[in-house]
Amino acid sequence: MASITLDTVGKIYPGGTRAVGDVxxxxxDGEFIVLVGPSGCGKSTLLRMIAGLESISEGTVRIGDRVVNDVEPADRDIAMVFQNYALYPHMSVRDNLAYGLKNRRTPRAEIDRRVAEAAVILQIGPYLDRKPRALSGGQRQRVAMGRAIVREPAAFLFDEPLSNLDAKLRVTMRLEIKELQRRLRTTSIYVTHDQLEAMTLADRLVVLNAGRIEQIGTPLEVYRKPASTFVAGFIGSPAMNLISRRAVPHLPVAAQAGTIGIRPEDLSVAPDGPIEMEVLAVEELGAQRLVHGQTGGERLTVAMPSDAPLSDRLRLSYRLGSLHLFHPETGRRID
Amino acid sequence: MIENRPGLTLLAHLVLMAGVAIVALPVWVAFVASTHTATDFMSGTIPVWPGPHLVENYARMLDAGVSTSGTPPVGTMMLNSLVMALLIACGKIAISITSAFAIVYFRFPLRQLAFWCIFITLMLPVEVRIVPTFQVVADLGLLNSYAGLSIPLIASATATFLFRQVFLTIPDELTEAARIDGAGPMKFFRDILLPLSRTNIAALFVILFIYGWNQYLWPLLITTSSDYYTVVAGIKRMADAVDGLPQWHLVMATAMLAMLPPVAVVIGMQRLFVKGLVETEK
Known part of the structure; x- marks a missing residue:
């Protein structure tokens, strides 16, 4: 149990490439933080710097009160869950869980107690004597989490732990991770590129782009008030419509706005609406329907109930106060 | 490829049988020869079926050897061969697995240079460097010793590369997980790398044991005392009868005996051997 503080952390690879800057x-303590961003945004690098698997080029990382920049990963009191599980293939599940504790010279009885406890929490008791290769993907993922739990670390680090699972299992495991974290109250940092996973798991989201922080906030804050066009386009599904102001000249918005963002679910069909859209394609999702079209040369997506009437041209209105305005050059939010 | 045509199946079997015949016929002739007396084989017609002297010939070779050619009993020579082959196989594996470990997992200065130095030794097998190597071994006083028989043959670039490839297939995450689990380099080597390369070690052992057992030129060169004769080189000495005809029945009996340990190693380690060569999942 500990807080983690990153102070102007940066990573420059030999050769001068900057992967992370000024984070x-x-x-x-006890918070669930999700680092989210597209691939190559530096989120994994950042996590690995916290874990101690990558050296820290700039700034300091503190776990609790201790600066850990030059501390070996094993001595940082963290546990990491990897995307491909990274279980030791030649050891039984029990030995996989116990290995880190053995290296730490934990007494035998204490190891047994913790392994048994983790096995109960994760329901992997029946598999304790199997080899990882005899387990399914979801079971392996649980063992990988078990290996983290038995350590009773100050923080859990998750590196896209659900990416190798199929969609359905991902949803259930997501929930399990959330419950587990809530129960154990261990500080957790979770890396993912899946914005839905990020939204559902996080106490606070950290949206990263090109190695820099775009926004930090609770999922709802980030969703409701995206700080930049990047965050606006990345968080939320279907993605927010970002249209140039010139495409909808008659909308009553502040003069300095360059880009207008409207979420597809904030648009609705109205006979006297201010926006006219030419329909190009329709996607049926069951509960709702996504209508893709264009207006003034810009793409636009509308989410509407699946029983709403359709035609080639639609007039749309938007929910009051649902417009997001962004600066034309910096792309930052204007309030 | 799965075909279901009887003609092709027949052809395939014929090809396989021809292959077996080509390999097995000389062995059979050697075996038959080893069960006859010396004169039977010199008569001009080669017998096709085993004769009645099997026990007699083999017992003589194991017990006394051929005194006229100055070779010790086959038992002694086989023991020498076994010691040499084991030293070479184990030494090669020990050296190459540790050097591969160093090359793959450590970032030390001149790492590339070290790698290329090992690589270059591929171009220098014993046969090429035999005179200087002999000089070195003689100066060290290692003639007529197990160390002299095995040490010059132990360095191995091929085995180092094999282990390098094996280590490169082990995912980085496994190394990192071990680091987080508090395993230092040597612990990682012992607890993770060695068990994971178990099958590769076994496969390599089979190959290297046979390589060591079949060494001919080097043992012939550096052993002058019959106490250190190896069986493969010993066969040659027996066949070189100076004053008289070679005693083929005894030479062949020795050859048959010399074949047994490699065969035993291959059969005994067959399953691991095949697994080590084909297994890719780590």
Whole structure:
């Protein structure tokens, strides 16, 4: 149990490529933080720097009160769950769980107690004597989490732990991770590129782009008030419509706005609406329907009930106060 | 490829049988020869079926050897061969697995240079460097010793590369997980790398044991005392009868005996051997 503080952390690879720059985050004890961003945004690098698997080029990382920049991963009091599970293939599940504790010279009885406890929490009791190769993907993932739990670390680090699972299992495991974290109250940092996973798991989201923080906030804050066009386009599914102001000249918005963002679910069909859209394609999702079209040369997506009337041209209105305005050059939010 | 045509099946079997015949016929002739007396084989017609002297010939070779050619009993020579083959196989594996470990997992200065130095030794097998190597071994006083028989043959670039490839297939995450689990380099080597390369070690052992057992030129060169004769080189000495005809029945009996340990190793380690060569999942 500990807080984690990143202070202007940066990573420059030999050769001068900058992967991460100027990242400062204060993570409270017991908080669930999700680092989210597209591939190549530096989120994994950042996590690996916290874990100690990558050296820290700039700034300081603190776990609790201790600066850990030059501390070996094993001595940082963290546990990591990897995307491909990274279980030791030649050891039984029990030995996989116990290995880290054995290296730490934990007494035999204590190891047995913790392994048994983790096995109960994760329901992997029946598999304790099997080899990882005899387990399914979901079971392996549980063992990987078990290996983290038995360590009773100050923080869990998750590196896209659900990416190798199929869609359905991903949803159930997501929930399990959330419940587990809530129960154990261990500070957790979770890396994912899946914005839905990020939204559902996080106490606070950290949206990263090109190695820099775009926004930090609770999922709802980020969803309701995206700080930049990047965050606006990345968080939320279907993605927010980002249209140039010139495409809808008659909308009453502030003069300095360059880009207007409207979420597809904030648009609705109205006979006297201010926006006219030419329909190009329709996607049926069951509960709702996504209508893709264009207006003034810009793409636009509308989410509507699946029983709403359709035609080639639709007039649309938007929910009051649902417009997001962004600066034309910096792309930052204007309030 | 799965075909279901009787003609092709027949052809395939014929090809396989021809192959077996080509390999097995000389062995059979050697075996038959080893069960006859010396004169039977010199008569001009080669017997096709085993004769009645099997026990007699083999017992003589194991017990006394051929005194006229100055070779010790086959038992002694086989023991020498066994010691040499085991030293070579184990030494090669020990050296190459540790050097591969160093090359793959450590970032030390001149790492590339070390790698290329090992690589270059591929171009210098014993046969090429035999005179200087002999000089070195002689100066070290290692003639007529097990160390002299095995040490010059132990360095192995091929085995180092094999282990390098094996280590490269082990995912980085496994190394990182071990680091987080508090396993230092040597612990990682012992607890993770060695068990994971178990089948490869076994496969390599089979190959290297046979390589060591079949060494001919080097043992012939550096052993002058019959106490250190190896069986493969010993056969040659027996066949070189200076004053008289070679005693083929005894030479063949020795050859048959010399074949047994490699065969035993291959059969005994067959399953691991095949697994080590084909297994890719780590």
């Amino acid at each position: 400062s985050i204060d993570i409270a």
